[in-house]
Amino acid sequence: MNSVTKRRTLLSITLVYFLAYFALGAFSTLFGVYLKEEIQLSGTQTGLILSIGPIVMLFTQPLWGFLSDYTRKPRQLLMLSIIVTGLLGLLFLFFDRYFLIFAAAILLAVFQAAINPLTDSLTLNYTSKNGLNYGRFRLWGAAGFAFAAWVSGTLAEMFGLKVIFFAFAFSLWISAIFAWFMPREGEFRRAEVGKGLVKLMRMPRFLIFLTASFCVMGPLLAHNSYFGLYYQAIGGTVAGVGFCFLLGAGSEIPIWNTSGKWIEKHGPHLMAICAGVIGAIRWFFYSFDLPLAWVIILTLTQGLTIGIFFPASLIYIQSVAPPEVRTTAVSLNAAMTSGLGNWFFVLIGGMILDAFGIFSVYRFFSLFTFIGVILIAGLALTKKKPPSTELAAKEK
DSSP: OOHHHHHHHHHHHHHHHHHHHHHHHHHHHHHHHHHHHTSOOOHHHHHHHHHHHHHHHHHHHHHHHHHHHHHOOHHHHHHHHHHHHHHHHHGGGTOOSHHHHHHHHHHHHHHHTTHHHHHHHHHHHHHHHHTOOHHHHHHHHHHHHHHHHHHHHHHHHHHOTTHHHHHHHHHHHHHHHHHTTSOOOOOOOTHHHHHHHHHHHTOHHHHHHHHHHHHHHHHHHHHHHHHHHHHHHTTOOHHHHHHHHHHHHHHHHHHHHHHHHHHHHHOHHHHHHHHHHHHHHHHHHHTSOOOHHHHHHHHTTHHHHHHHHHHHHHHHHHHHSOGGGHHHHHHHHHIIIIIIIHHHHHHHHHHHHHHHOHHHHHHHHHHHHHHHHHHHHHHHHTOOSOHHHHHHHHHO
């Protein structure tokens, strides 16, 4: 690969992350507000529409991963999913009835489910082969999301809430252009995919780590749904909620830039444990009526949780998964976290909220995060060989 091609590849990965997460930030931060204020749906209707995405992704993300591994055309699938997701986002401009919006949300989730795991898999394969830091690219996703949280709010005040759908679609379509220049994955025979998937699902260590990811990442994602209620319960304002989200996303940027070196030095197990402990402690503190200043300070630890745990989990999963189904393995992890994990902890968190209040929701989050830490610690203590060595031994 010559220097011009390499620079183009690096720039393309950076811009795909920035623009894809910008689209997500512009859409997700104000979509619920749009449904309530513009369409005037009930709280239950709004909640059902917002929760359908994780349920759909639970089933569709593994399918996208398997399709990528089978066809060996991840870039083309990524471009397709990005373009169609942008088109489906514009459908909300024409619908004002609940069942039509609900159906559009399902379709949107089907294609949106492919974007993150395919992008992560392409990037991680490229960085591992070329000795680069995955986090240096992923940090641009955090930057794009944080920037969108501010820009979309400003644009919505100027032009109305419908502007978020245009920002969503056009950001994705621009990213689709750069997705074409994403790195190419190696070729494997299609017949190997089925055997590799069977081998993957028979690996107890992989399944245990998926469960740990569910326990750690699920509460972190569900927190986005409940933090506003918590912050206002302790005397904060709506504007303060937005500031904390911006601060949290911003705290991820420097961590993404350095986490790869930490993981390389200390290993994915130890770094995932550290990230999980930090998250569990944060949720435990949130289970009390804290001063606002303390909450803002604790928000800064978000980068130490997601900015370390997410790349550590990807690196571990890529190292233990058979090469021919690595994208499927990454997609299964995404389904367990952003799909099942997000949905489960939002649902159960809502039940706990009604029965015991917002502080108990965060006690629930803290408990399960500690369970995830214990599972990873068990894997670390029973690890006799590095994951790659263990896999090689099994294949002989």
